[in-house]
Amino acid sequence: MPVKAIKPGYHGDYKDGVEKFHGQQLLNISWDKHIMFGFPMCIPVPPQMPFGALIEKVLPGIYGSHPDFARIDWSAVQWSTASGAFVPEPGRSLADHGLRHKEQIRFRTPGLDGHNGAG
Amino acid sequence: MAADGDRKPAKKLNLKENYALLTRGLGWEPSYQKKEDIFRTVDFEGVKIHDWDKWEDPFRLTMDAYWKYQGEKERKLYAIIDAFQQNNGQFNVTDVRYVQALKVFLNGIVGLEYASHRGFNILGRELPGVGPRIAAQMQAIDELRHATTQIHAISHYNRYFEGMAEFPHQFDRVWYLSIPKSFFEDAVASGPFEFIVAISFAFEYVLTNLAFMPWMSGAAFNGDMSTVSFGFSAQSDEARHMTLGIEVIKFLLEQDPANVPLVQKWIDKWFWRGYRLLALLATMMDYMLPKRVMSWSEAWTIYYEENGGALFSDLARYGIKPPKYADVTVKEKHRVSHEMWSVFYTVRDALGFPIWLPSKEEMDWFSEKYPETFDRYYRPRFEYWRELEDKGTPFRSSTLPKLCQVCQWPCLYTEPDDASEFVHRQGEYQGEIFHFCSDGCSDIFHDEPEKYVHAWMPVHQIYQGNCFKEGVDPSAADFNPMAAALDYMGIKPGVDGGSMRDHVDAQRWESWTARPANMHEGAITDAVRKTT
Structure with a gap:
């Protein structure tokens, strides 16, 4: 049952439907093993943003301060969502990759597992 | 009865009777309203009370x-x-x-x-x-x-x-x-x-x-x-x-x-x-x-x-x-x-109180109290952060977190059997994606999703543009959404959060008490007498 309520059939409006983000959608991002940052991140992005721009323009602002970041070999990075692994195409948009509002992407950087065990 | 000065009152109530009258005795059976109209919420959960x-x-x-x-x-x-x-x-x-x-x-x-x-x-x-x-x-x-x-x-x-x-x-x-x-x-x-x-x-x-x-x-x-x-x-x-x-x-x-x-x-x-x-x-x-x-x-x-x-x-x-x-x-x-x-x-810049790194004395205590984890995961992290502070480039995270839809904590917890990986639990309800910090919160959501789909999630509210004071113009050239959101929350940037070393509480404490703001690390101002 979706909820036990005084009035049957209760439904609360989605507080976070995509239509409330002014043309943007939310994207959650996790750099695996790099837990020094404290948590996976949540950012608003235009769905038409090319995946290449995410890597080149967005990720450095989030994770660039980590000593591992400059050493990432982007061709070896393993990407995944909750539905499994995927290989991004830099020229195609986030929406083209099937990334919906509030989706999470994870990326694993083999060989780079955090700074001296500090995450 | 004659007014002869020998009037005998009724026997005093014993404790039990007094207690009964002042508790159970205060109730009554309704006569002109139906009981189910008075107690409207007692049945819908499915609990059965017979007596x-x-x-x-x-x-x-x-x-x-x-x-x-x-x-x-x-x-x-x-x-x-x-x-x-x-x-x-x-x-x-x-x-x-x-x-x-x-x-x-x-x-x-x-x-x-x-x-x-x-x-x-x-x-x-x-x-x-x-x-x-x-x-x-x-x-x-x-x-x-x-x-x-x-x-x-x-x-x-x-x-x-x-x-x-x-x-x-x-x-x-x-x-x-x-x-x-x-x-x-x-x-x-x-x-x-x-x-x-x-x-x-x-x-x-x-x-x-x-x-x-x-x-x-x-x-x-x-x-x-x-x-x-x-x-x-x-x-x-x-x-x-x-x-x-x-x-x-x-x-x-x-x-x-x-x-x-x-x-x-x-x-x-x-x-x-x-x-x-x-x-x-x-x-x-x-x-x-x-x-x-x-x-x-x-x-x-x-x-x-x-x-x-x-x-x-x-x-x-x-x-x-x-x-x-x-x-x-x-x-x-x-x-x-x-x-x-x-x-x-x-995230200390967005908090209502200042933060500090644990001292050497405190880290040794942690090593003793947390032998399975502290030296392996957290000591290296705090030592690295100390090093960055000393270099003048302290570590900080400026991006907002993914939140758990149920408990609303950032999804900061790690896998029960692997302290080096965050827990990722993603679920869907009616085609909409939701995230959880744990299996515990995921189960709670999926049992009653309608109770949580309209949760007021602060990060999402900030991104929707709902966390600004009245009169703030988000289209102004000098608009800073994070500063505006903190102002809305009642947090004064540069005053409330940040690092304890630079905090006004620490400075005042030392000038008023002549004792270090952090008893493990010595004074941060000249106000403290050299004897400490």
């Missing part, structure tokens, strides 16, 4: 005696608070880091006492049995008293330190205070039986010993007699509340076998919700008390694993099992406070 008279009053108190006892306690408490203020007790605490814990308490916890007052008022109205109704009414007054005495006890600190003056405003708006706020709103928005199992049993009976025993002895150990006094003044109330909690459980379980799975479900849910809330307490105990009494791991072992273990062995005869995911809490006890303090450090 309300089987309820045993756990308080053994009548209202007149209640006022008398509480009045006595108030007089004692306020005498101590007066003395504390006259003697400038705020400067007798260990150091100014302790005061930061009081800020967390005032801004995050006092509002819960008030929310609890509201919840028990609702029960006092909605429960058809006279016994539980009176118990709920008394507890409602207790909770209001706790909110009031806490505000009064801490108000004195507000004259000297930043970050306390706007506590009701902050409780409703600050991003991380949505965690305690949403916890109680979930409870208050439940039916009366879920509320009373959630708060009286899962929270008060199973978990609040953790707040009252180690935390209050921590306050005493750090010289805060004002907080200790309200703790003690509340403690005899808490004992009553716990008795109510266990009575509720036994009553529900004895009334009908159909109640057992419902009660079990609520115990599972509210144990987990309460445990997630207590992560804040874990962090206060391990990191914010300059003199520590016991570690969170030790407290959890004694107050949950040992005491809770005995309780659930006792309840096994009713068919009740220990809460689901209790095993996860035991795995997490080795890391939860460290993970949390790491998060506080990285």
Whole structure:
């Protein structure tokens, strides 16, 4: 049952439907093993943003301060969502990759597992 | 009868009769309204009660005696608070880091006492049995008293330190205070039986010993007699509340076998919700008390694993099992406070209190108390961050977190069996994606998704543009969304959060007390005499 309520059939409006983000959608991002940052991140992005721009323009602002970041070999990075692994195409948009509002992407950087065990 | 000076009054009521008249005797059977129209919320949860008279009053108190006892306690408490203020007790605490814990308490916890007052008022109205109704009414007054005495006890600190003056405003708006706020709103928005199992049993009976025993002895150990006094003044109330909690459980379980799975479900849910809330307490105990009494791991072992273990062995005869995911809490006890303090450090610019790195002395204590985890995961992190601070390039995280849809904490917790990976639990409801910090929160969501789809998630609200003060123009050239959001929340950037080394509380503390703001690290200003 979706909820036990005084009035049957209760439904609360989605507080976070995509239509409330002014043309943007939310994207959650996790750099695996790099837990020094404290948590996976949540950012608003235009769905038409090319995946290449995410890597080149967005990720450095989030994770660039980590000593591992400059050493990432982007061709070896393993990407995944909750539905499994995927290989991004830099020229195609986030929406083209099937990334919906509030989706999470994870990326694993083999060989780079955090700074001296500090995450 | 002759007026001969020998008039014999009727025999005085004995205690039992007096008690019955002033409790059960206050109820009545409705004559011109139907019972189901008066008690509208008692059936929808599916709980079956056959005989309300089987309820045993756990308080053994009548209202007149209640006022008398509480009045006595108030007089004692306020005498101590007066003395504390006259003697400038705020400067007798260990150091100014302790005061930061009081800020967390005032801004995050006092509002819960008030929310609890509201919840028990609702029960006092909605429960058809006279016994539980009176118990709920008394507890409602207790909770209001706790909110009031806490505000009064801490108000004195507000004259000297930043970050306390706007506590009701902050409780409703600050991003991380949505965690305690949403916890109680979930409870208050439940039916009366879920509320009373959630708060009286899962929270008060199973978990609040953790707040009252180690935390209050921590306050005493750090010289805060004002907080200790309200703790003690509340403690005899808490004992009553716990008795109510266990009575509720036994009553529900004895009334009908159909109640057992419902009660079990609520115990599972509210144990987990309460445990997630207590992560804040874990962090206060391990990191914010300059003199520590016991570690969170030790407290959890004694107050949950040992005491809770005995309780659930006792309840096994009713068919009740220990809460689901209790095993996860035991795995997490080795890391939860460290993970949390790491998060506080990285987001310190957006907090209502300043943050510091643990000293060498504190890290050695952690190594001893957390042999499985501290040296492996957290010491290297804190040492690296110290190195960056010394270089003048301190580590910080400026991007907002992915939040858990149920508990609203950032998804900061790591896998129960792997402390080097975040927990990722993604779910869907009607095509919409939701994220959770744990299997516990994921289960709660999927049991009643409609209760959580409209949660006010601070990060999402900021991105939707709903967290700005009236009159702010988000299209202005110099608009800074993060600064505007903090302003909306009542956090003054550059004053409230940041690093303790640079904080105004630390500077004032040293100039007023001539003692270091951090007793483990020496003075940060010239105000402290060279002798320290």
